[in-house]
Amino acid sequence: MIPRLHTRQVRDKLRKFPGVALLGPRQCGKTTLAQQLGGAYFDMETESSRVRLDAEWESLVRGKRLVVIDEAQQAPDVFSRLRGAIDADRKRNGRFLLLGSVSLALMQSVSESLAGRLGLVRMSPLILPELKARQMDDLWLRGGFPDGGLLNAEMFPEWQQDYLELLMTRDLPAWGVPAKPQAMMRLLAMLAALHGQPLNASQLGASLSLDHKTVLSRCDDLSGAFLIRRLQPYSANIKKRVVKAPRIYWRDSGLLHAQMNVTDLDQLYGQPWLGQSWEGFVIEQTLATLSAAGKRPQAFFFRTSDGYDLDLVLDWGDRRWAIEIKLTSNPSTEMIERLHKTADLIDAERRFLICRVGSKIENERLLVTNLSGWLKRVSE
Known part of the structure; x- marks a missing residue:
């Protein structure tokens, strides 16, 4: 069993809050992590668990065991009961662990019933710091879902294709998304082709016979299911004209590659979109590693109308980091000079070039390193 970096954060939050909401995509390892913590486990997708939770509620509330409620978004009525139980004894921490596979529905329930009562942990599929450095290309190709081929190559890409089909035909309708599965599958295909590019909702809508507001709403649903990420542009105090449309990224590279019918590294x-695939992989590994370490800088991209571009900007409030991502083992002097010129436009304190070098190059302002070295740096 692979130790998960999020475990420490969950334990820490349980010490500080009456309950914790652990959010992440289906099959990313939430249930396995929760079961390692022990306690009474209830899966809200099964009728027997729902009935048992209702029948045993009073004894569970009075007891000292951790109560784990899996797929909590399937039982919205439980949140008001949780609020009552927590408010009756606010001094007791570490009582409830809620697992959710959709951020939108669960966060709405939390904000309505449990604001200030729950700590929040966002969990991703497996990330490189949880694996061996030599597994990087396998992780990039097949993605981080434990059952999706990373640990058993024969499962890829069939597992991912089934995952996407079930998400569109079963999960999203069950979560109240008012869209036909076939229309969502067409949207997925278009979003895969747009990976790493600006999102133009009007153009997408024209292709799908939908208005741009509906397209944005469906993208919200896919974001809420942890499938896509819309990276917003950085524009604060910039004198040049900047691109204002968000960039769209698939959060798991294995799901993207399966959607695009790519089955091996040679393929x-x-x-032609190889660079965008690597770029999105590095961005997601970065943000997931930061999240696992309990760090939450604001993340952006940056691009001016005359072509100055940063793949990732991390804004820490009092300072900014400029990050460029390249699929090369031999970065050129021109790449570094361009990075510095672009970083100067946003007054970035540190500049990072993430590529496939064997050894790092570092000075006061610049670090050129590989992905493993970069992720070690951001998690420190």
Whole structure:
């Protein structure tokens, strides 16, 4: 069993709050993590668990065991009961652990019933710091879902294709998304082709016979299911004209590659969108590693109308980091000079070039390193 970095954060939050909400995509390892913590486990997708939780509620509330409620978004009525139990004894921490596979529905319930009563932990599929450095390309190709081929190559890409189909035909309708599965599958195909590019909702809508507001709403649903990320542009105090449309990224590279019918590294290296795939992989590994470490800088991209571009900007409030991502083992002097010129436009304190070098190059302002070295740096 692979130790998960999020475990420490969950334990820490349980010491500080009456309950914790652990949010992340289906099959990313939430249930396994929760079961390692012990306690009484209830799965809200099964009728027997719902009935048992109702029948045993009073004894559970009075007891000292951790109560784990899986797929909590399937039982919205439980949140008011949790609020009552927590408010009756606010001094007791570490009582409830809620697991949710959709951020939108669960966060709405939390904000309505449990604001200030729950700590929040966001969990991702497996990330490189949880694995061996030599597994990087396997992680990039197949993604981080434990059952999706990372640990058993034969499962990829069939597992991912089934995952996407079930998400569109079963999960999203069950979560109240008012869209036909076939329309959502067409949207997925278009979003895969747009990976790493600006999101133009009007153009997408024209292709799908939908208005742009509906497209944005469906993208909200896919974001809430942890499938896509919309990275917003950085524009604070910039004198140049900047691109204002968000960039769209698939959060798991294995799901993206399965959607694009890429099954091995040779195929992947032959794709015209290879660079965008690597870029999105590094961005997601970065943000997931930061989240696992309990760090939450604001994340952006930056691009001016005359072509100055940063793949990732991390805003820490009092300082900014400029990050450029390249699929090369031999970065050129021109790449570094361009990075510095672009970083100067946003007054970035530190500049980072993430590529596939064997050893790092570092000075006061610049770090050129590989992905493993970069993730170690951001998690410190």
